[in-house]
Amino acid sequence: MIKVENVSVKYKTDSDMYTAIANVNLEIPDGGTCAVIGPSGCGKSTLLKCIAGLIPEYEGQVYINGEEVNPRVQTIGFMPQNYGLLPWKTVVDNIRLGMKIKKAPELLDRNVIKQLMRQLGIEGLGHRYPVELSGGQQQRVALARVFALQPDVLLMDEPFSALDAITREEMQDIFLNLWRKFNVSTIFVTHYVEEALYLGQKIVVLSAHTGGISQIVDNPLFGGKDIRKKQEFFEMGLKLRNLIKKDWNQIWENQ
Amino acid sequence: MGKSVSVWYLAAAVFLTIVWWIASEIVQLPIIPSPLLVAENMSDIFMDYIAIHSIYSLWRIAAGLLLAVVVGLPLGVIMGYFPKWDRFLSPLVYLTYPIPKIALLPILMLLFGVGESSKIIMIFLIILFQVVVAVRDGIRAIPRETLYPLYSLGAGFKDIFFEVLWPASLPKFITAIRVALATAISVLFFTETFGTRYGMGYFIMDAWLRVNYLEMYSGIVVLSLIGLVLFTTIDLIEQHACHWQYK
Ligand SMILES: Nc1ncnc2c1ncn2[C@@H]1O[C@H](COP(=O)(O)OP(=O)(O)OP(=O)(O)O)[C@@H](O)[C@H]1O
Numbered sequence: 001m002i003k004v005e006n007v008s009v010k011y012k013t014d015s016d017m018y019t020a021i022a023n024v025n026l027e028i029p030d031g032g033t034c035a036v037i038g039p040s041g042c043g044k045s046t047l048l049k050c051i052a053g054l055i056p057e058y059e060g061q062v063y064i065n066g067e068e069v070n071p072r073v074q075t076i077g078f079m080p081q082n083y084g085l086l087p088w089k090t091v092v093d094n095i096r097l098g099m100k101i102k103k104a105p106e107l108l109d110r111n112v113i114k115q116l117m118r119q120l121g122i123e124g125l126g127h128r129y130p131v132e133l134s135g136g137q138q139q140r141v142a143l144a145r146v147f148a149l150q151p152d153v154l155l156m157d158e159p160f161s162a163l164d165a166i167t168r169e170e171m172q173d174i175f176l177n178l179w180r181k182f183n184v185s186t187i188f189v190t191h192y193v194e195e196a197l198y199l200g201q202k203i204v205v206l207s208a209h210t211g212g213i214s215q216i217v218d219n220p221l222f223g224g225k226d227i228r229k230k231q232e233f234f235e236m237g238l239k240l241r242n243l244i245k246k247d248w249n250q251i252w253e254n255q
Numbered sequence: 256m257g258k259s260v261s262v263w264y265l266a267a268a269v270f271l272t273i274v275w276w277i278a279s280e281i282v283q284l285p286i287i288p289s290p291l292l293v294a295e296n297m298s299d300i301f302m303d304y305i306a307i308h309s310i311y312s313l314w315r316i317a318a319g320l321l322l323a324v325v326v327g328l329p330l331g332v333i334m335g336y337f338p339k340w341d342r343f344l345s346p347l348v349y350l351t352y353p354i355p356k357i358a359l360l361p362i363l364m365l366l367f368g369v370g371e372s373s374k375i376i377m378i379f380l381i382i383l384f385q386v387v388v389a390v391r392d393g394i395r396a397i398p399r400e401t402l403y404p405l406y407s408l409g410a411g412f413k414d415i416f417f418e419v420l421w422p423a424s425l426p427k428f429i430t431a432i433r434v435a436l437a438t439a440i441s442v443l444f445f446t447e448t449f450g451t452r453y454g455m456g457y458f459i460m461d462a463w464l465r466v467n468y469l470e471m472y473s474g475i476v477v478l479s480l481i482g483l484v485l486f487t488t489i490d491l492i493e494q495h496a497c498h499w500q501y502k
């Protein structure tokens with residue numbers, strides 16, 4: 001379970017403090033997924049980094065499985081927007097890196113990695129370097145890397161946004177399959193309303209205006225079959241889009 | 256790849272020798288002896304006279320280089336990874352970087368004498384700055400995003416250094432050494448012309464003063480061979496350690 005209580009993050013700028021997020025409260029049950037969506041600059045990445053324990057100073061509390069977040073204690077899988085693969089390591093070494101750092105030899109199970117790679121369709125690419133891969137293949141490697149860790153929490157920052165539309169939908173399905181198999185509590189940032197609806201049990205709309213959450217939507221469409229083609233999917237998407245737009249307009253009015 | 260590169264080195268050597276030979280045929284003066292005579296002379300005297308000088312020169316280069324890496328690498332890492340230290344150290348580096356190190360030679364000789372240490376420190380200074388700046392810039396260029404997945408797993412500085420900082424700055428580090436070494440060798444030649452009776456610089460200048468052009472040319476050829484060996488070694492290390500770059 002991930003629990004975010006009254007979290008605010010302020011960045012020091014040259015002249016003063018800038019509040020990136022303010023008073024965020026959020027709860028994700030074990031094995032749940034949550035999409036974070038909102039206009040650019042509203043603090044989505046900041047929230048994610050905070051939950052990953054990457055921001056040293058913040059107000060409020062973040063709990064993972066009942067304990068305060070600490071990268072040394074919990075296993076936190078973080079997937080940055082550019083995949084964060086190391087160009088000087090082969091695919092296999094990139095996947096193994098997390099286990100090496102976690103000093104978790106019991107996870108260094110060749111079979112798990114092999115199986116994951118097969119499931120992701122990258123079993124033949126183990127000895128290639130990231131520059132020798134297409135964007136979609138890099139994405140798969142990044143997924144293998146986080147899932148191989150069997151993390152307590154999975155955090156993804158705009159995971160599929162660099163891919164073309166068709167590959168993106170394919171990756172979304174691949175992600176869902178892995179998520180069902182490993183049952184990992186997941187929070188991901190996206191700026192695609194459709195992605196939020198397809199992958200998020202909960203959808204958190206962040207506001208650039210207040211720096212906090214403007215709405216949490218329990219997504220009734222999640223997990224349905226072929227929901228991408230359904231009428232409700234479009235309608236929900238429209239509704240979400242309007243919510244985000246309203247927030248934007250408020251900023252303009254305030255200026 | 257290794258094979259085709261050595262073919263080109265061989266071709267270059269043959270080409271230069273031919274140019275040299277043609278020049279010697281045209282000029283017909285002792286100041287440009289035929290490469291054949293030089294080769295003959297070299298094989299006669301190498302073991303007895305030249306080898307010891309080349310070993311001295313190599314030792315000075317190796318000692319200066321090692322010292323520069325031992326000091327420069329940590330300094331570059333600290334400056335690249337910790338912005339606070341960089342703010343403090345960068346002005347120091349930039350104020351001293353542009354000074355031609357050879358201009359410091361008189362001071363070094365006054366402080367450390369004309370013997371080994373001033374020669375080694377000279378090489379050390381020439382390579383040091385290149386290494387510091389290259390490593391620092393290499394580390395600075397690493398996107399923060401690359402580090403996040405490691406931080407979120409609780410990676411300590413040791414992990415970060417060996418998994419990211421070192422491999423990321425290695426190509427720039429090696430290039431810096433390659434560039435600095437060329438300067439270092441020519442400055443070494445100069446510093447070896449006084450305060451020592453050993454080193455390729457001494458050998459070549461001594462042969463010149465004795466008007467023994469054959470030995471002088473032998474020395475020059477050996478010096479360029481030393482350079483060749485050093486640079487190919489660096490190339491090989493780079494190809495081995497940074498092969499991911501050539502993909
Ligand atoms: N290290 C930092 N120092 C100062 N300000 C920062 C820092 N990181 C982010 N900010 C500011 O905090 C705000 C939120 O940034 P954040 O990256 O979380 O936005 P985001 O919602 O992820 O945007 P995007 O959708 O464009 O990725 C922005 O206004 C940004 O300028």
Ligand SMILES: [Mg+2]
Nearest residue numbers: 044045046157
């Ligand atoms: Mg962002």
